[in-house]
Amino acid sequence: MSNPAFFSDLHIHTNRSLCAPRTTEPASYLPYCEQEGIRLIGISDHVYPTEMIHQFGYTNETRMSRLLSLRQAIKEANDSQSRVGFLFGCEIDYFPSVGTPYISPEESLQFDYILFASSHILNYPHMYTSYDLNSPDVLRRLTIERFVAACSLDYPVPMGICHPLYPICSPYQAEIIDGMSDSCLKELFSMAAEKQISVEIHACLYRKDTPLNEEGLSEHYLRILSMAKSCGCKFHFGSDAHEPKAFVGVHDKLRRAAELIGVTEADLWDVAQGKIASKIQ
Numbered sequence: 001m002s003n004p005a006f007f008s009d010l011h012i013h014t015n016r017s018l019c020a021p022r023t024t025e026p027a028s029y030l031p032y033c034e035q036e037g038i039r040l041i042g043i044s045d046h047v048y049p050t051e052m053i054h055q056f057g058y059t060n061e062t063r064m065s066r067l068l069s070l071r072q073a074i075k076e077a078n079d080s081q082s083r084v085g086f087l088f089g090c091e092i093d094y095f096p097s098v099g100t101p102y103i104s105p106e107e108s109l110q111f112d113y114i115l116f117a118s119s120h121i122l123n124y125p126h127m128y129t130s131y132d133l134n135s136p137d138v139l140r141r142l143t144i145e146r147f148v149a150a151c152s153l154d155y156p157v158p159m160g161i162c163h164p165l166y167p168i169c170s171p172y173q174a175e176i177i178d179g180m181s182d183s184c185l186k187e188l189f190s191m192a193a194e195k196q197i198s199v200e201i202h203a204c205l206y207r208k209d210t211p212l213n214e215e216g217l218s219e220h221y222l223r224i225l226s227m228a229k230s231c232g233c234k235f236h237f238g239s240d241a242h243e244p245k246a247f248v249g250v251h252d253k254l255r256r257a258a259e260l261i262g263v264t265e266a267d268l269w270d271v272a273q274g275k276i277a278s279k280i281q
């Protein structure tokens with residue numbers, strides 16, 4: 001496998017994400033890249049509403065200034081002697097009280113790519129007070145609606161969907177996923193393929209939120225990814241690590257999942273576009 005995308009992780013967080021430790025910087029992951037077989041890291045911190053940032057005490061920052069302050073750290077990491085390259089992305093959400101993600105097409109040009117989180121429903125329950133979030137049927141419907149919303153977006157930079165159809169924090173994950181028919185999944189991933197939106201091979205594959213097979217992978221999520229593959233989607237790898245200990249010991253599992261669903265070099269998302277090719281060859 002010569003494609004650098006096979007040795008990449010495009011869903012990494014730093015301390016610019018409010019849910020990550022204050023000590024996590026882009027360079028924090030470098031000591032662990034060799035053992036993980038990683039040659040390319042994509043920093044994809046959350047884009048928050050400015051008022052949420054202020055609630056956490058960062059009153060001198062805005063939603064964009066908080067992220068853009070990373071650019072120097074990423075430049076320094078790319079200029080280092082390490083053979084690991086860095087890309088600068090972000091992770092955006094759909095908030096029902098606003099109706100659109102907290103980033104505009106013009107602002108997106110500050111980044112190499114964008115990841116859309118379509119299933120952060122239970123992460124922000126205060127924004128879904130009119131919904132019964134204890135209902136698997138409601139959560140399934142909201143997850144599908146957010147995925148469709150992601151596919152309706154138009155950005156001038158490459159876009160992917162992270163932890164696709166993975167109902168984060170829900171105790172009903174298997175029930176929610178199993179309630180999505182093959183025809184429903186085909187419709188969703190056909191939309192993603194048509195818009196050239198990449199689908200993430202995510203850490204939910206080996207978490208114990210759903211039953212795991214003998215290889216320690218979730219058949220529920222392998223089914224989802226297999227359907228995405230059959231629809232012609234592109235793929236990227238994402239550990240969703242918020243600190244180095246969540247980065248270690250995961251990438252062989254993600255690559256094994258890719259192998260099981262038949263992902264080849266031609267199926268991988270090329271967001272590098274030659275920017276760091278000379279560094280990681």
